[in-house]
Amino acid sequence: MQQGRVICREWLCPRIYTVIQRKLDELSRACGQYGIPVIADGAASFGSFAMGRHSGKGATISCVSFNGNKVVTTGGGGAFLTDNEGLAERARKLAMHAREKGVCYQHQTIGYSSLLSNLGGAFGLAQLSDLVRRIDARRSIFHRYVEAMSSLPGIRWQQEAALARSNRWLTVVSLDEGWENIDIIGICKTLRRGGIEVRPIWRPLHQQAMFSGAPRSRVNNAERISARGLCLPSGSQLLPKDQAIVIDALMDSLSSGL
Helix, strand or coil: CCCCECCCCCCCCCCHHHHHHHHHHHHHHHHHHCCCEEEEEECCCCCEEECCCCEEEEEEEEEECCCCCCCCCCCCCEECCCCCCHHHHHHHHECCEECCCCCCCCCCCCEEEECCHHHHHHHHHHHCCHHHHHHHHHHHHHHHHHHCCCCCEEEEECCCCEEECCCCCEEEECCCCCCCCCHHHHHHHHHHCCCCEEEECCCCCCCCCCCHHCCCCCHHHHHHHHHEEEEEEECCCCCHHHHHHHHHHHHHHHHHCC
């Protein structure tokens, strides 16, 4: 590995997301023949595009998250997206305790209390008109990290797939060749003491205590990414001058581990 070289390739196949989007219509047609709905988990992809379409467009149902760290947030919860009015109506009913129409509180089936609060909904709707700016800001944040850390060897970033445009809701750096002994937790603790929130990447499910005895296949990539990945501050309101402080602290911490 040459000093200063940055590996910038997809952790998975560079074309995998575009292929999935291209095949989504075909998959939906095939499933439709057998009455199987296609559900797209787009938790973090709100505002992302593949082949000119919104992420998840074409599935029977798509779900997105409005958690606190997402591009659009209501503080928690998410949204159920569908072009099927029957499914939309059923979802509304189930989310409102499955209450039947009428004056009385009558229920013929089990429902849930799954609605966003009125305040949360209003908060989320107010941000939708600002979605483009928020995504542009996060994309700029990603590119500033890549440029500023280009002098460090053996680091990788998630590459944008062909014919896709990511919302870059979270910038994650993977420390690979030459970083085998890096103390990710130690780096996080050091930066947090300085008021900078940096987190390790989520641990794979088989490393969680409740699933430790569950059968699994080889998951070397997931273990490697989890062991050497850092989630960096990526909020849409992160100003360049504040990001520069984050970058300086992060570079100092990483340089001491080389």
